[in-house]
C-alpha cells in the first residue's frame with residue numbers, strides 16, 4: 001500500500017485549482033448565488049457595530065431616548081436579515097455542494113469501472129474506496145465552502161479595512177502592525193503543510209485497505225484464530241493515521257494560537273494608543289468601542305484565512321489521489337478496438353502463438369495455440385499455477401496478450417470493442433460471486449431487461465427454482481455480501497442461471513473445487529449440461545471425470561500446452577494426463593469415479 005501511494009504524483013496548487021474548478025462550471029449560478037447570500041449575511045451582521053456606536057453616542061451619551069426604540073428595532077431587523085440570508089445561503093450551499101460531490105463521485109466511479117483488470121491487481125479496494133469517498137469530499141469542501149469563505153473573507157477584510165481607515169487612519173496603522181506576522185506565518189504554513197497532508201491521506205488509504213481486506217476475510221481470521229493478530233495489524237495501520245494526524249495537528253496547534261495572538265496584538269495597540277485619544281478628546285468613547293468592534297470583525301476573517309489554507313492544503317493532497325485515478329488510462333484507451341463482433345456469432349475461437357506475462361519479464365503463457373470449433377468443449381487441466389485461468393482471462397480481454405493473436409469467428413479480438421466482445425462471453429467462476437442484493441437481482445444481472453418468464457425459465461434450467469421458491473421471500477430474498485446467506489451449491493446454481501440468461505455463444509467455466517453433496521453435484525452437473533449445450537465452452541477442470549466427453553483436453557504445464565487430445569487419446573498416450581487420471585482413479589472406460597482428488601493437489 002505504501003508503495004502505491006509513493007507513486008502518486010505531486011501536483012501544484014495551480015493545477016489543483018484549475019482541475020477542481022471545472023466541477024463548479026455546471027453550477028455557476030448556484031455558486032454566485034451562494035456567494036451573494038454569504039455577502040448579504042455578512043453585510044447585515046456588520047451593521048451591528050455601527051448601530052451600537054449610534055446607540056452609545058447619540059442615544060445614551062446624547063440623551064435622545066426617543067431614538068432608542070427605532071435603533072433597537074433596526075438592530076433586530078439587521079439580525080433577522082442576517083438569519084434569513086444565512087438560512088437561504090445554507091440551502092443554496094448544500095444543494096450546490098451535493099451536486100458537485102455527486103458529479104465528482106460519479107466521474108470517479110465511472111473511471112474506476114473503466115480501468116483495466118491489471119489496475120485492480122495492484123490497488124487495494126479500501127484505498128480506492130477512500131479516494132472516492134473521503135478524498136472527493138475533501139476536494140468538494142474547498143469548492144463549496146472554500147470559495148465562499150475565500151470571497152467573503154477577502155471582501156470583508158477589504159470592506160472593514162476601508163471602514164477602519166475612514167474612521168481613524170492613525171489607529172488603523174497601529175491595528176495593522178501584526179498583519180506582517182500573520183502573512184509570514186501563513187506563507188510558512190503553506191510551504192510546509194502539503195507533505196504532512198500527503199502522509200495523512202496515504203495513511204488513511206492504507207488503513208482502509210487493511211480494514212476492507214480483513215472484513216472480507218473475517219471467516220478466515222476466525223477460523224485461524226487470528227483475531228488478536230489482526231487487531232495488532234489494524235492497530236499498526238490506525239497508529240499510522242494517528243501519527244500522521246498528530247503531526248498535522250501539532251503544527252496546527254502551535255500555528256493557530258500564534259496567529260490569533262498576533263491578531264490580538266492589534267487590539268492591544270489600538271487600546272494603548274486609542275485610550276489617550278479619548279482622554280484628550282480627539283476620539284469619543286463610542287468611536288473607540290465602534291473601532292474595536294470593527295477590528296474584531298477584521299481579525300476574525302483574517303484568522304479564518306488560516307483555516308481556509310488548511311482546508312486548501314488538505315484538499316490538494318486529496319486531489320492528487322483523485323487525479324491519479326482519473327489520469328489512469330482506461331481499458332478502452334489501452335485496448336482501442338471499436339469494431340463490433342459480426343453477428344450471428346458462431347463461437348469459433350483460435351489462439352495463435354499467444355504469449356503472456358503479468359510483469360513483462362516472467363512468462364506466464366508461452367506459445368499457446370488452440371482452435372475451438374463452434375459448440376466444442378475445450379477442457380483445460382494442469383497443476384495449480386500452470387496458467388489455466390490466465391489463458392481464459394485473455395479471451396474477454398481482461399489482459400492483452402504480450403505476443404500472438406486471439407480470434408473469435410476469424411475476427412482478431414484486439415480490434416473488437418470490449419462491449420461487443422464481452423457481451424458474447426459468459427463466465428461462471430469457481431466462487432460464483434453474488435452481489436449483495438436479492439436473488440432476482442443477481443439472476444437478472446445476466447440480462448437486465450429479461451422478463452419474469454425468462455428469469456424463471458433460466459432459474460428452472462439451472463435447477464435453482466425449487467430452493468429459491470422455498471426461501472422466506474422467494475426471489476426477493478437478500479443473499480447477503482458475496483451471497484453469504486446461500487450455500488456453495490446454491491450460489492453456483494444462481495451463477496449458472498445468470499449465465500443462462502445472458503445466453504452468450506462462448507462460455508468460460510471455472511469448475512468449483514469445493515465439494516458439495518452428491519445430490520447437489522448432480523443438480524449442478526445437470527444445470528451445467530444445459531448451460532453448455534450449443535456453446536463453445538472453455539472448462540477449467542479440477543476433476544477429470546467431468547471432462548471425459550470434452551472435444552479437446554489441453555494439458556498445461558508451466559504456461560505451455562504440453563498435451564492435447566480427447567480423453568481416450570490422452571490416456572492412450574500414457575503421458576501427464578494419463579498419470580493424473582490414474583491418480584484421480586477415473587474409470588478409463590467411462591465408468592464413474594471411485595475416488596476423487598482435485599487436480600489442485602496433483603503436480604504433473
Ligand SMILES: Nc1ncnc2c1ncn2[C@@H]1O[C@H](COP(=O)(O)OP(=O)(O)OP(=O)(O)O)[C@@H](O)[C@H]1O
Pocket residue numbers: 121358359364382383384385386387388389390391600
Ligand atoms: N493477477 C496476477 N498478477 C500476477 N501474477 C498472477 C496473477 N494471476 C496469476 N498470476 C500468476 O500466474 C501464474 C498462473 O496463474 P493461473 O491462475 O493462471 O494458474 P491456474 O492454472 O489457473 O491455477 P489454479 O488452477 O490454481 O487456479 C501463477 O504463477 C500465478 O502466480
